[in-house]
Amino acid sequence: MNVYAMLADAIRRRGRETAVEHGDRRLTYRAFDAACAAFGEWLAEKGCRPGDRVLLFLRNGFDYPTLLMGTMRAGMVAVPANSKLHPREVAWIAGDSEPRVIFTHAEHVEALAAALPKGNAAEIVAIEDFALSTLAGAPAQPVAVAPEDPAWIFYTSGTTGKPKGATLTHRNLVAASINCLADVFDFRQTDRVLHVAPLSHGSGLYLLPALTRGAHNIVYDRSGFRPDEVFDTIAARGVTVIAFVAPTMIVRLLEAGPRDDIGTLRGIVYGGAAIHLEHIRAAVAMFGPIFHQLYGQGEAPMTISYLPGRDHLGADDGTLLSAGYVRAGVEVRIRDEDDRDVPDGTDGEICVRGDVVMAGYWRNPEANARALAGGWLHTGDVGHFDTGGRLRILDRRHDTIISGGTNIYPKEIEDVLASHPRVREVAAFGVPDAEWGESVAVAVVANDPALGEVDLLAICREHLASFKKPKHVHIVQELPKNAYGKVLRRELQAMFRR
Numbered sequence: 426m427n428v429y430a431m432l433a434d435a436i437r438r439r440g441r442e443t444a445v446e447h448g449d450r451r452l453t454y455r456a457f458d459a460a461c462a463a464f465g466e467w468l469a470e471k472g473c474r475p476g477d478r479v480l481l482f483l484r485n486g487f488d489y490p491t492l493l494m495g496t497m498r499a500g501m502v503a504v505p506a507n508s509k510l511h512p513r514e515v516a517w518i519a520g521d522s523e524p525r526v527i528f529t530h531a532e533h534v535e536a537l538a539a540a541l542p543k544g545n546a547a548e549i550v551a552i553e554d555f556a557l558s559t560l561a562g563a564p565a566q567p568v569a570v571a572p573e574d575p576a577w578i579f580y581t582s583g584t585t586g587k588p589k590g591a592t593l594t595h596r597n598l599v600a601a602s603i604n605c606l607a608d609v610f611d612f613r614q615t616d617r618v619l620h621v622a623p624l625s626h627g628s629g630l631y632l633l634p635a636l637t638r639g640a641h642n643i644v645y646d647r648s649g650f651r652p653d654e655v656f657d658t659i660a661a662r663g664v665t666v667i668a669f670v671a672p673t674m675i676v677r678l679l680e681a682g683p684r685d686d687i688g689t690l691r692g693i694v695y696g697g698a699a700i701h702l703e704h705i706r707a708a709v710a711m712f713g714p715i716f717h718q719l720y721g722q723g724e725a726p727m728t729i730s731y732l733p734g735r736d737h738l739g740a741d742d743g744t745l746l747s748a749g750y751v752r753a754g755v756e757v758r759i760r761d762e763d764d765r766d767v768p769d770g771t772d773g774e775i776c777v778r779g780d781v782v783m784a785g786y787w788r789n790p791e792a793n794a795r796a797l798a799g800g801w802l803h804t805g806d807v808g809h810f811d812t813g814g815r816l817r818i819l820d821r822r823h824d825t826i827i828s829g830g831t832n833i834y835p836k837e838i839e840d841v842l843a844s845h846p847r848v849r850e851v852a853a854f855g856v857p858d859a860e861w862g863e864s865v866a867v868a869v870v871a872n873d874p875a876l877g878e879v880d881l882l883a884i885c886r887e888h889l890a891s892f893k894k895p896k897h898v899h900i901v902q903e904l905p906k907n908a909y910g911k912v913l914r915r916e917l918q919a920m921f922r923r
Contacts, residue, residue, distance in 0.1 A: 465499030475500030
């Protein structure tokens with residue numbers, strides 16, 4: 426089944442209703458289907474065949490949903506790249522995935538062409554010169570594909586090296602979309618869904634279940650996340666759902682304060698990184714129990730576990746600190762370093778199995794052998810099941826600090842310091858220690874220039890065991906992050922060594 430076939434019912438029932446809106450431009454479901462079909466025909470005229478890759482190096486915009494869904498409709502493979510990447514980084518992705526066509530903005534064409542590997546024959550198309558609206562196509566049936574055929578190559582953020590292309594099949598995307606509707610968020614045809622995050626990643630994945638239900642999708646294209654503009658859009662457009670936000674966006678919404686004209690909002694799906702306890706408590710207090718948490722990876726998108734909005738209201742710390750309950754159609758086991766199951770309550774690596782797990786990394790058998798050993802996705806995350814059956818994620822395995830033979834998880838230190846009202850952001854990391862092997866260091870972005878090491882250590886003494894307290898405190902202007910907003914601990918470690 427082609428994942429695009431999930432839209433068939435919405436196209437029939439909601440044909441005259443808006444599928445996609447951007448600024449003052451709209452496409453009804455019928456027009457969206459025709460545009461996707463026309464784009465597939467255009468790709469075929471360019472010599473593209475089912476299985477060929479189409480790379481999208483684009484910011485959010487009116488044409489993005491059509492290019493994304495039209496590629497998969499034609500049986501070809503979408504390769505969305507984060508628009509914040511440097512053209513040289515995108516050239517590496519192009520060299521790995523070997524697309525037939527690359528869509529980007531005019532400002533990147535020259536640099537991207539110069540950076541492509543020798544022999545790469547991809548045609549680069551500037552979106553500003555591409556008149557999608559002039560294409561004509563008969564909305565024939567989506568191209569028939571096998572469930573195991575690739576639909577989307579999702580390149581990881583590469584926090585520990587070069588990004589790897591998680592190959593998501595049509596089966597993967599169908600299963601992830603159905604599981605989303607069953608567990609994480611029940612999109613409705615009456616919903617107006619705002620896509621503020623990049624459609625190249627989380628928000629694009631949530632486009633699938635939203636379109637499946639016939640919802641009205643509004644594309645937000647600002648270069649940065651501006652809370653006041655988001656609130657204005659919610660109020661003006663009657664937005665009911667924000668499809669996906671990262672925890673940092675929730676913090677920005679909190680800082681902007683409450684608004685009395687956004688009462689239409691009934692759901693915000695968040696995930697992508699851990700959120701600090703104080704932040705989610707404050708968000709629920711300010712906006713109500715409209716937050717729906719997901720835990721997933723590019724290798725298993727929109728899935729693994731979830732914490733519904735109702736469980737956020739009046740929840741104890743253990744519930745809010747958890748990643749919730751295992752999703753329908755997903756198996757999760759916690760395993761030790763010898764890949765053996767451990768009892769509930771015991772820490773270990775989170776391993777996942779199910780139709781939502783990727784087919785493997787694109788042309789990377791060595792990485793596949795490690796990540797998919799024994800038929801289970803080894804997530805690299807450390808966690809356990811708590812007494813309520815919820816999954817608790819402690820940290821990334823490679824971020825764990827081992828001091829004197831004892832594991833220390835950076836997130837528990839970060840949670841404590843983030844509760845300080847004068848702390849904006851914090852990252853904990855390990856540094857070499859001649860006596861203990863590693864010791865704890867923290868980098869803190871302060872809201873108050875008067876905040877100092879004494880203040881931070883005092884709150885650590887109050888809430889943390891002595892061996893977990895930071896030995897080194899750095900007040901910094903900003904934390905180093907990659908294009909996806911993830912903190913680069915290895916850069917912090919390098920800064921410390923320097």
